[in-house]
Amino acid sequence: MTDAFSYPHPALAVDLVMLCVQGGALHVVLMQRADGAEMGGDWALPGGFVHRDTAPEDTVARVLAEKTGLHGIHFEQLATYGALGRDPRGHVVSIAYIAIAEAEALSVGVVANDTLTLARVHVGWSGEAGGVATAQTADGTLLPLAFDHADILGDMVKRLRGKLDYTTIGFEFLPPRFTLRAAQDVHEAILNQSLTKPAFRRKLLDRHPLRATGARETGGAYRPAELYEVDPEGGQ
Amino acid sequence: MTDAFSYPHPALAVDLVMLCVQGGALHVVLMQRADGAEMGGDWALPGGFVHRDTAPEDTVARVLAEKTGLHGIHFEQLATYGALGRDPRGHVVSIAYIAIAEAEALSVGVVANDTLTLARVHVGWSGEAGGVATAQTADGTLLPLAFDHADILGDMVKRLRGKLDYTTIGFEFLPPRFTLRAAQDVHEAILNQSLTKPAFRRKLLDRHPLRATGARETGGAYRPAELYEVDPEGGQ
DNA sequence: CCTTGTTATTATCAATACAGTTATTACTAT
């Protein structure tokens, strides 16, 4: 076999789909690009190049810190995009990651960087069929996406919907202690459909390792809901 | 932003998990490496480097053709592996793909290349929990895997099990026309558990766009089973 | 030609899991 580094290979990058649930809808962090005209849209997922001898996961952590100032956020790989025409600057292969945080924390990072915005994710299809997704502002204006980032958003929704029932990914949108109503809001935002409360409660408690803390919500006007937390040992 | 190609970036490769179902068990194509001692094992997934201005998918097709002589086989992306120590030669990021073919076709390609072998995939866990998988010969001898390829095999099994019910990926192991019994064999091999026949029939016909052809199996000693095919329009 | 063996296919039934509705409880604010 010839030496791995003796011929030109593509540039490698990571793209981050930073997500939160706010006002009953899934939101994603987008970055405004000055060179949007050549890239197919003014808005793009934040990203960065992977340098040699830096692990892609470390690059993700670096980009998260650089763009939003956030640390220790949950992220996981989505897929890798490497079609030839996807970046007009040349052959750039990009590993897309999903990063999830609670809305309050993410908002702080977005406000601190004036090239960033939190856009509502609009999905034109239901179930796990798949398709593209679009991003829009609070008043419904469409934000044109650069590169193949609309495809990435579509794949992200598909992946999220598929993992919601069988993994604990949905709880990453919530603080360590949360009410079941808050968890239901997350599921409804991601699935884009309303769920019946008792059925949701049962399914959630059956399928996931949750533990009632005994503590209750404070400050509500009416009956306070109990706070639950994910039990790290409860899986097995 | 600085130019994407002005600093050293990792080498990019693809690794192929070529699969088939044979004798009731999942099998994978492995390649013997002369440099196995330094790589952590004598056996590895076939792969190749991604050259600049070549799409990763085209690299997959090239490797498939080079190693096995096969064309037009179904493949899809699994995940990308980029941990720093995974390849002792340097920083190589590898996109792993799952490729699926029927056993007869794959065997032809394996026999034609004497560095290749078809190994039985042994999975030490059930469900979709995840874990590593090992490879062994027909007589049960363990084949030590190079790099992080045991992890890749484990992720492959997890992905396959998760997609089996909700996609048509299972039918890629079968010829265009197949009996329901053959489809059940594929599911049992991948899930590593036996299924009851009538329940499997119902679920398969309910969930997937299958069409009875009216034609029947030939050559069998007893009642011939009807041949089914995937209906490309049946999905919607 | 008829019987037997084996497998494919369909039918039936019980057990379970699931979702929707309604009732009850617990708390806050006035």
Added chain:
DNA sequence: ATAGTAATAACTGTATTGATAATAACAAGG
């Protein structure tokens, strides 16, 4: 206290699943 609201529990019917049995189709052998 009382009203209002949301959390929680109990109940009910429906759909899904798993096991068993019955029937149908074909080959082989007497």
